[in-house]
Amino acid sequence: MTDQGHTPGTQRPQQLVTDVVVLGGGAVGENAAGRVVQGGLEAILVEPSLIGGECSYWACMPSKALLRPGTALHAARSVAGSREAVTGTLDARSVLERRDSFTSHWDDSGQEDWVRDTGIGLVRGRGRLTGPRQVRVEYDDGGSVTISARHAVVLATGSVPAPPPLKGLDDIEYWGTREATSAQKVPPRLIVLGGGVAGTELSQAWARLGSKVTLVARHDVLEKYPEPARELVKAGLAEDGVDIRTHTGTDYVRPGVGGGVELGLDDGSVLTADRLLVATGRTPALANLGLEDLGLDGVRPESVRPETDDSGLVDGTDWLYVVGDAAGKVLLTHQGKYEARAAGTAIAARARGELPPSEAPAPWSRAAATADHAAVPQVVFTDPELAMVGLTLEQARADGINASETSLELSVAGSALHSDNYRGWAQMVVDEDRRVLVGVTFAGPDVSELLHSATIAVTGEVPLDRLWHAVPAYPTISEIWLRLLEKYGL
Ligand SMILES: Cc1cc2nc3c(=O)[nH]c(=O)nc-3n(C[C@H](O)[C@H](O)[C@H](O)COP(=O)(O)OP(=O)(O)OC[C@H]3O[C@@H](n4cnc5c(N)ncnc54)[C@H](O)[C@@H]3O)c2cc1C
Ligand SMILES: NC(=O)c1ccc[n+]([C@@H]2O[C@H](COP(=O)([O-])OP(=O)(O)OC[C@H]3O[C@@H](n4cnc5c(N)ncnc54)[C@H](O)[C@@H]3O)[C@@H](O)[C@H]2O)c1
Numbered sequence: 001m002t003d004q005g006h007t008p009g010t011q012r013p014q015q016l017v018t019d020v021v022v023l024g025g026g027a028v029g030e031n032a033a034g035r036v037v038q039g040g041l042e043a044i045l046v047e048p049s050l051i052g053g054e055c056s057y058w059a060c061m062p063s064k065a066l067l068r069p070g071t072a073l074h075a076a077r078s079v080a081g082s083r084e085a086v087t088g089t090l091d092a093r094s095v096l097e098r099r100d101s102f103t104s105h106w107d108d109s110g111q112e113d114w115v116r117d118t119g120i121g122l123v124r125g126r127g128r129l130t131g132p133r134q135v136r137v138e139y140d141d142g143g144s145v146t147i148s149a150r151h152a153v154v155l156a157t158g159s160v161p162a163p164p165p166l167k168g169l170d171d172i173e174y175w176g177t178r179e180a181t182s183a184q185k186v187p188p189r190l191i192v193l194g195g196g197v198a199g200t201e202l203s204q205a206w207a208r209l210g211s212k213v214t215l216v217a218r219h220d221v222l223e224k225y226p227e228p229a230r231e232l233v234k235a236g237l238a239e240d241g242v243d244i245r246t247h248t249g250t251d252y253v254r255p256g257v258g259g260g261v262e263l264g265l266d267d268g269s270v271l272t273a274d275r276l277l278v279a280t281g282r283t284p285a286l287a288n289l290g291l292e293d294l295g296l297d298g299v300r301p302e303s304v305r306p307e308t309d310d311s312g313l314v315d316g317t318d319w320l321y322v323v324g325d326a327a328g329k330v331l332l333t334h335q336g337k338y339e340a341r342a343a344g345t346a347i348a349a350r351a352r353g354e355l356p357p358s359e360a361p362a363p364w365s366r367a368a369a370t371a372d373h374a375a376v377p378q379v380v381f382t383d384p385e386l387a388m389v390g391l392t393l394e395q396a397r398a399d400g401i402n403a404s405e406t407s408l409e410l411s412v413a414g415s416a417l418h419s420d421n422y423r424g425w426a427q428m429v430v431d432e433d434r435r436v437l438v439g440v441t442f443a444g445p446d447v448s449e450l451l452h453s454a455t456i457a458v459t460g461e462v463p464l465d466r467l468w469h470a471v472p473a474y475p476t477i478s479e480i481w482l483r484l485l486e487k488y489g490l
Contacts (some may be wrong), residue, residue: 016123016147018042020347021135022141023127023289026053026077028324028336029156030111033120034345041351042119044147045139051111051122054158054325055333057103062181063201064381065099070208070240071383075445078419090185092209103182129290131151133319152319152347153310155289158281159325164193167252172261174253175277177202186210187275191263193250194279195221195341197380200233202277204382207240208279214243214271216263221246222380226392226426228407233382235423283327296320305329310362310368311346312339318357335369343370372437375459379448381433384424387451390439390458394431402432406488410444413475419445426480428454432487436461440479450478464490 022033025047033043044345050057069090076082099392104110115122125137125147133149161176175183180202188211192203195217207213215221215237221244222230234244249266256262263271287305296316305328308314312321321343324336346367349355361367380386396403409423424444431438440454457467468490472478 001323005114008286010062011205012143013145016145017032017150018044018121018147019150019153019351020044020129020154021046021147021149022332023135024053024154024156024158024324024326025051025111025122026156026158026324026332027055028158028326028340029053030115030156030342031337032115032154032156032321032323032344033115034118035341037119039152039344039348039351041348042121043237044123045115046123046125046135046138046147048124048126048174050106051115052108053290056108056111057106060180060333061102062099062364063103063177063198063205066181066205066209067201067381069095069098070205071381071445072296073093073208074383074394075419078421078445080420082265090210091209094244095209096184099181106182121148128288129294129320132294132317142171149319151351152321154321154323154340154343154347155286155326156322156324156336157285157289157326157333158283159328161278162281162283163278164250164280166193166250168254169278172253172255174261175275177279177432179275180206180277185363188212188274189260189273190275191216191261191271191273192277192279193217193263193483194281195223195246196279196281199223199277199279200237201378201381203242203281204303205241205399207237210275212241212243214245214273216245216248216250216265216271218249218316219247219486222386224392225386225388226407226427226441229386229427232384232425232443233380233386236382246382276422282325282331284326286322286326310342310363310372310387311361312343312369313346313357318350324470329372332376332378335372335376338371339369342367371459377455377457381448384444385446385448386443387448387454388439388450389440389455390437391429391439392439393427396429396431398440401438403438404430404432406430406484408480408487410442410447410480412477412478412479412483414477414479415476418477424477424480426484427489428484430464434461435464437467444477447477450480452476452479464488 019041020036020043025045033045036043049269075298126141127135127137130136135147136408138144186209190211190213203215237239251264260274312323314320323339363370376390393405407427415422427441429439
């Protein structure tokens with residue numbers, strides 16, 4: 001069943017009944033619906049915009065597509081022999097065209113085919129809860145349909161930008177991450193406000209495409225990561241000409257004389273640029289969903305994080321689930337899709353009577369997103385990369401874990417072969433009482449592909465004495481595992 005809005009001369013249904021309604025057809029909503037159908041239930045996906053959501057069109061895919069050519073060029077320049085073969089600079093037009101192909105030119109027909117082929121119903125409109133297990137979907141043309149769910153409604157409505165309360169911001173035209181990932185021209189000068197993952201990645205992407213970038217961070221860049229790792233990333237950005245202003249507050253923003261913008265800093269100085277990118281975080285998109293009218297204890301739209309069990313089931317209900325960015329736990333595609341798989345599994349199990357709604361799913365069962373608590377992997381796709389899973393030393397200690405850390409420069413045969421003057425850093429955080437890893441960080445060129453080994457070690461709670469027997473192949477960058485364990489004392 002696909003209802004894409006009004007076709008003149010045809011009748012649209014006013015009422016639909018299905019097993020599960022999923023609001024939001026981003027990566028997370030698609031996975032929730034897919035898992036529900038795999039579990040033998042019917043599902044309808046409701047999406048007013050492009051199926052595939054933020055990640056496919058304005059976030060992960062275009063931002064990584066903007067970064068990759070610069071990383072490839074830098075890699076070729078980092079090895080004597082190939083360095084001599086590289087004479088030119090990035091071709092911005094070609095980079096932008098390749099980026100456009102990764103967003104399918106903002107056309108979601110491929111995703112629509114996937115939804116249909118998976119057996120998921122599709123309604124293209126904006127949904128709102130009108131009662132328990134009931135949703136009304138408004139079409140763009142003013143029509144609407146009411147959908148009743150026999151079992152569950154899943155909120156997978158994503159997140160929206162959280163711009164800062166900066167004087168003058170409402171009166172100027174500025175880039176959010178959507179504009180920065182879909183732009184068709186390289187701005188000669190760009191100010192990036194926000195030193196989180198988005199701000200850092202996009203600073204480097206645009207700097208390498210030819211912008212003169214100033215990155216303004218109110219604390220440090222990538223402040224939640226270990227200092228040696230973020231220092232390496234900052235050095236990489238500085239090498240690309242990014243002017244990094246850390247511990248810098250802002251006072252106001254206003255149109256520049258003769259165009260562009262002026263950003264007043266709290267030390268009285270003024271930055272000028274052609275564009276301002278605001279990347280100061282995101283907040284769950286839970287407004288205008290009708291939640292306030294349902295009076296549910298578990299979801300208060302003003303609270304960033306709804307109370308749920310590990311299957312995403314909202315406290316105090318037996319039918320409402322929240323997953324992905326909307327849940328506000330971890331704002332990452334892979335983790336949101338994992339939450340969606342857990343929710344889909346739980347919904348199907350509860351429909352079959354195998355899991356009572358009042359019972360939280362068992363930790364590490366397929367109906368529980370247990371890894372959200374302690375084993376979340378994330379990669380910052382700058383050059384060098386920063387890849388981390390689990391807890392930092394500070395987080396582990398704050399959680400009451402008797403934690404130690406072992407860290408060293410990433411300097412092994414594999415890294416020396418990978419590139420001349422390879423610079424990297426690695427750290428493992430150990431729970432000394434259980435002698436297992438609770439966190440691992442790598443920084444350096446191409447470390448993202450090392451991360452899954454760490455994710456398996458952390459998630460699997462592999463004892464260090466057994467990890468010792470996981471022998472890294474020679475000569476690879478993975479040899480850092482052996483060096484870390486040796487330094488730890490094995
Ligand atoms: C610049 C940038 C780069 C990123 N890079 C990465 C990365 O490399 N790796 C990574 O893991 N994560 C990355 N992220 C995070 C990632 O984009 C999000 O975690 C992910 O998109 C969340 O998916 P979602 O399906 O929960 O939400 P979304 O993708 O936002 O989808 C939600 C959908 O819900 C729809 N919707 C909203 N309201 C309603 C309603 N009332 N009814 C029906 N539908 C509705 C929206 O139209 C939207 O399509 C990045 C984020 C940004 C901003
Ligand atoms: N590679 C990836 O996986 C990737 C890439 C980009 C974004 N994302 C995800 O998308 C989400 C949004 O990214 P983001 O970078 O916008 O959020 P973020 O929360 O990672 O960073 C926001 C940054 O803005 C700063 N900030 C907040 N208010 C400010 C203010 N008033 N003035 C100056 N700075 C201010 C914060 O201190 C923080 O450093 C994140 O959760 C992130 O994990 C992931």
